[in-house]
Amino acid sequence: MTLEVKKNIFIELGHFLKQFNANETVKNENVLKNDLFFNEFNKLIELSQSHNGWYTPEQVYFAIQSWAEALSKENLEKWLSNYNFDNVAPKNIALILAGNIPLVGFHDFLSVLITGHSVLVKTSSNDQHLLPFLAKYIIALEPKFADKITFVEGKLENFDAVIATGSNNTARYFEYYFKDKPSIIRKNRNSVAVIDGSESKEQLLALGEDIFRYFGLGCRNVSKLFVPKEYSFDAFFEAIFEYQDVIHYEKYANNYDYNKAVFLMSNFKLLDNGFLTLKEDASYASPISSVFYERYENLDLLKKQLNDEKDQIQCIVSNDLIDGSISFGDTQKPQLWDYADNIDTISFLLIT
Incomplete structure (x- = not known):
């Protein structure tokens, strides 16, 4: 052929x-x-x-x-x-x-x-x-x-x-x-979003798509947020409220109840809106129904951190804060040329 x-x-x-x-x-x-x-x-x-x-x-x-x-x-x-x-x-x-x-x-x-x-x-x-x-x-x-x-x-x-x-x-x-x-x-691998507080409600709503699509099970789902030191999550929680129906899905609800209970029994401080928990954590891989977050003071230092830890990251979402990042809401819309782990599969197959 x-x-x-x-x-x-x-x-x-x-x-x-x-x-x-x-x-x-x-x-x-x-x-x-x-x-x-x-x-x-x-x-x-x-x-x-x-x-x-x-x-x-x-x-x-x-x-x-x-x-x-x-x-x-x-x-x-x-x-x-x-x-x-x-x-x-x-x-x-x-x-x-x-x-x-x-x-x-x-x-x-x-x-x-x-x-x-x-x-x-x-x-x-x-x-x-x-x-x-x-x-x-x-x-x-x-x-x-x-x-x-x-x-x-x-x-x-x-x-x-x-x-x-x-x-x-x-x-x-x-x-x-x-x-x-x-x-x-x-x-x-996991995906992250970098926020600086200037995001519109529409962008934060689109970020909800990056978090909740496929119930967060994909490597392109955002599982961690990087936010400024004094960032308030009020606007974020207000924007993603449209995804509240996810809690009516039994498998997701069971994970939400279980993971929240584990966090609370361990005396971790949580932010919670009834269908998603936010936990301050240095890890990238958060459990279903939870997103980790980390505060940053210097964007240049954060860029270096993300570059140093790029082997753990599938993609980065931001409002053009990070070179090579993608727009809010687009993590689960990869193009044919967007290769997993940034490994060119076609090139591999042509020289194999």
Whole structure:
């Protein structure tokens, strides 16, 4: 398959995904293979929460729409125009995927196939249905992909390189187990927001999206705030009040009650609005329903700290306070060229 053929397949996948929206799902008769896949995918979305309690329809629809927007002709061409795909020697690339948010491993899956390799996928037990379904759709569009895509339940074998995502503990296992293979091993990372007090209510409301989307389970979710020494959280709490309904979701509420109780029993001082706790803490990884914060006195010193600790950080949100930071509300809208851990997956696959 040529690169153009592969791009067109994923553009068509984007058209397919665009039909499924939390507000209204409308069948587009011009989408290829719709008669075979539309109703089945609709049912799968409805069943997703029974497969993983965190995968509510709202969260699954958001992930689907994010990929529908990403898989446009313009985005794919912009993403891939910087690479030379001549003389790629096809190999077998193993993927070990996380399952913290819906379709979290799709970018790696797309990258392997677009570069001309074959993919061996070991899905997370938390996300075993969405990606295999999209693979079926891709194969229906182009049967040649059938020989390029394999889902593995047991031990991974006969692969040339690996991309594995897990916790810091599993990453140590991956690094040992795959020490003789070219690899990308992803560990725990968290995202942060840097606030200086000049933020508008709209920006703080958008920050709530960065915190609460996917219930805070993604590495791109903001789990820590850096605020000025005398900063008052009144405006922040007022802005994010619109997210109060999150507490009505049982799994989130259980985490809120449990983590708040643990903090209080340990005599930690908390700021609390009834559905989110704020705790002053130097760590980056806060538990579900809680965000850590740290006060700073000097922005230049904070920039140095963030640079020194960049291996723990996935992305930074700010109002242009930090070079390379992204806008409030955009953490869960990465572009195709926004690579996890800032490791260029395509370049890795082209030289593997």
